[in-house]
Amino acid sequence: MDSDVRLRPFEREGRTRVVYGPGALARLPELVRAQGAKSIVLVTDRGLVEAGHARRVEELLASSGAAVLVVDDVVEDPAAAEVELCATAARAFSVELFVALGGGSALDTAKGAAMLVGSGGRMQDLWGHGKTRAPVVPMIAIPTTAGTGSEVQRYALITDEATGQKMACGAEDAAPRVALLDPELTLTLPEGVSAHGGLDALGHAVETAVTRARTPLSDLFALEAFRLLAGNFAQVLAEPQDLAARGAMQVGACWAGLAIEHSMLGAAHALANALTARFPLVHGVAVGLMLPHVVRFNAGEPATRARLAELGRLLPGTEEPCARLVAFLERALERAGLPLALECQQVRAEDVGPLAEFAARQWTAQFNPRPVGRAEFEQILGSALHGARSNLC
Numbered sequence: 001m002d003s004d005v006r007l008r009p010f011e012r013e014g015r016t017r018v019v020y021g022p023g024a025l026a027r028l029p030e031l032v033r034a035q036g037a038k039s040i041v042l043v044t045d046r047g048l049v050e051a052g053h054a055r056r057v058e059e060l061l062a063s064s065g066a067a068v069l070v071v072d073d074v075v076e077d078p079a080a081a082e083v084e085l086c087a088t089a090a091r092a093f094s095v096e097l098f099v100a101l102g103g104g105s106a107l108d109t110a111k112g113a114a115m116l117v118g119s120g121g122r123m124q125d126l127w128g129h130g131k132t133r134a135p136v137v138p139m140i141a142i143p144t145t146a147g148t149g150s151e152v153q154r155y156a157l158i159t160d161e162a163t164g165q166k167m168a169c170g171a172e173d174a175a176p177r178v179a180l181l182d183p184e185l186t187l188t189l190p191e192g193v194s195a196h197g198g199l200d201a202l203g204h205a206v207e208t209a210v211t212r213a214r215t216p217l218s219d220l221f222a223l224e225a226f227r228l229l230a231g232n233f234a235q236v237l238a239e240p241q242d243l244a245a246r247g248a249m250q251v252g253a254c255w256a257g258l259a260i261e262h263s264m265l266g267a268a269h270a271l272a273n274a275l276t277a278r279f280p281l282v283h284g285v286a287v288g289l290m291l292p293h294v295v296r297f298n299a300g301e302p303a304t305r306a307r308l309a310e311l312g313r314l315l316p317g318t319e320e321p322c323a324r325l326v327a328f329l330e331r332a333l334e335r336a337g338l339p340l341a342l343e344c345q346q347v348r349a350e351d352v353g354p355l356a357e358f359a360a361r362q363w364t365a366q367f368n369p370r371p372v373g374r375a376e377f378e379q380i381l382g383s384a385l386h387g388a389r390s391n392l393c
């Protein structure tokens, strides 16, 4: 890896066709026909069935002339066995196209199943990159949250139920063929889902902006993602029906997802993986809680501090830009109704060592701009335990 980001190689081919616009869901039959599929598996969850979105998508798919099988029992943070069940049903249906409707869990379940249908075996066999033994079944992703960016990524995050480990399973042909972004689908999101997805997407934008693997291309996506997400996070929570703000969050999350494709993540995600494996915390909350502390830690290195200041200058305010960024991230947590201190989430001082050990073993840790190992993770967790500001829980 060249130490100068300006000389770091990248390629941009546009694996995923991104289609964005209010009401864009109506274009689904046309997008399906372009894939030429005659048997489609729609992967979604009970919440979207109850909201009526799954029924509408099923009708749009049927109008394209294809046979449709609905799998609507996706769970939060899908485990390998659940993805394998989905793949088995899809294989029996002779699936030619997956359509995933929902948040990151629905998208990752469909993506994992699309990899397993041809390759067979277990999800654990596909942990890592390029372990598939057959072409991945094509997929159209319709995200209904603004969060993970899975709609444009080659990786699915699937939990190994035996260890709690989040396995990133990816292949070159696993990125969805189409990401269909319709902000109208996000208008009915519960406040918690909007907040947690937004915190995760902000985490993606901030971490990709400074990671050791960043490139000129990821910089482009990371900065614009941060501008959109930071500028609209509070607004979607204050005015959930603000379609323009919803759209900005959806596009921001998508750009942040593309940034990850070209740059990897960092210490906040390594720590979040450790926290969600041991405590009942959702991914976005864990990332959000870690982010201000990781930014403070990373700002201890001059080159990274300068880079973080670039993000800070995109925010209103008069404080020093890095301090402005940290204050903004802490306000975002408060706005999401989350106490800043990790001890409010039942994390105790004696948990710090094992959590740091787990985080240090995460793949994403090596891409953090300032080197992190167990000792540094203990330091970051120590400051997060009581919260850097007055304790709110």
Ligand SMILES: [Zn+2]
Residues within 6 Å of the ligand: 148, 200, 201, 203, 204, 269, 283, 287
């Ligand atoms: Zn994330």
